[in-house]
Amino acid sequence: MNNNNFGIYIHIPFCMSKCAYCSFVSKRANEAEIKEYFKHLNRQIKQESNKFKNRHITSIYFGGGTPSFVDSRYIVEVMEHLNNFYNLANDCEITIECNPCSITEQKLNDYKKSGINRISFGVQSLSDECLQIIGRKHNAKQAILAVELAKKCGFENISADLLIGIPNQTSSMLLRDVKMLVGAGVKHISAYMLMLEEGTRLYEAVCINKSISIANDDECVNMYNCAYTLLKKEGYNRYEISNFARAGYECKHNINYWQSGEYVGFGLSAYSFYDNKRIDGFNKFDDYYSFVTQGIPAESFECLNKKQQIEETLMLGLRLQKGISLKSLLNLGYDILSEKQEVISLYIKNQIIQIEDGYLKVADNMFGATNQIILNLLP
Ligand SMILES: C[S@@+](CC[C@H](N)C(=O)[O-])C[C@H]1O[C@@H](n2cnc3c(N)ncnc32)[C@H](O)[C@@H]1O
Ligand code: SF4
Structure with a gap:
């Protein structure tokens, strides 16, 4: 569908450590590896810009992995490339995913100066017990402090991700988390059903070793409905099955994606959809680097029938x-x-x-x- 929106997704494949449930393409890396990655990422962004010179960019999304894990100068440099080589709309929504562990006042100030105007925090839960079970490195207090810090640095469009179905989580715990996030002033909440992804530590513990049990589907739907009712009462509109926002704070980037709008993805494992073509990304660093250095046109890859x-x-x-x-x-x-x-x-x-x-x-x-x-x- 052509709705005149065009998004850019940037994948940052690095994390401080791997959470027990997550199968996203990301790893721990040293400074040299991070530098190498951004060298290729910026080259790809510049190299492909000619194709998109007539596009009006309405949203940019830094996802991961954990974009806030790397030094903010890397993000600032990517923003400079985007500003130099792409036609960004005046009201372009620019989101960065952040982990409460790796955010600092300096990083937030740098993001703000570079034009980023939306912060999405991976909170997951505000129960320290739940956070520990799923291998998060922050506690509930740090998550709330991260939201406060983002507000202090001038961000008002702040989102938080919550998970439903964490081992030992109950409806009342989830409701308390929602209330705390509402109280902290976040404008947008994503509440995802926890998926058991093969190859993750949680999958192994639940499905193979059976050392941890999780809530069944009915219990998860019940928790979801409780959260939905509370969010509705608090004035958050459910605009997508897992996404709730105060009026005007719906995520433009994701709406474009759900409406089958067009976007280009840069970086490892980032896929694209434009000109009726779906183009897959590479999941291995070496393959991605060869693709960028050899300048192979992305269009030569898989198209959807x-x-x-x-x-x-x-x-x-x-x-x-x-x-x-x-x-x-x-x-x-x-x-x-x-x-x-x-x-x-x-x-x-x-x-x-x-x-x-x-x-x-x-x-x-x-x-x-x-x-x-x-x-x-x-x-
Ligand atoms: C890239 S992460 C967000 C930023 C940062 N990496 C973090 O975790 O704080 C994107 C979101 O995907 C969700 N997610 C990851 N693995 C999931 C799973 N197995 N089931 C459901 N949601 C998942 C989490 O809510 C997470 O916040
Ligand atoms: S949930 Fe976020 S921090 Fe945890 S491993 Fe996945 S991408 Fe990294």
């Missing part, structure tokens, strides 16, 4: 509160209303989905069943 594009559009769009634009599906050649007439009629009759202003959306109280609904609506 029409069926895959429809599937992806449906899977992302139906997670949004607003739902999915029927026009965007028609543009991809999928007339969902006639091809899935029977199941759609049944869903509407049972108030599972609704059609409003050209959008097909999951009913508010059926969000827990989104994945099943998507499966039944795939072509």
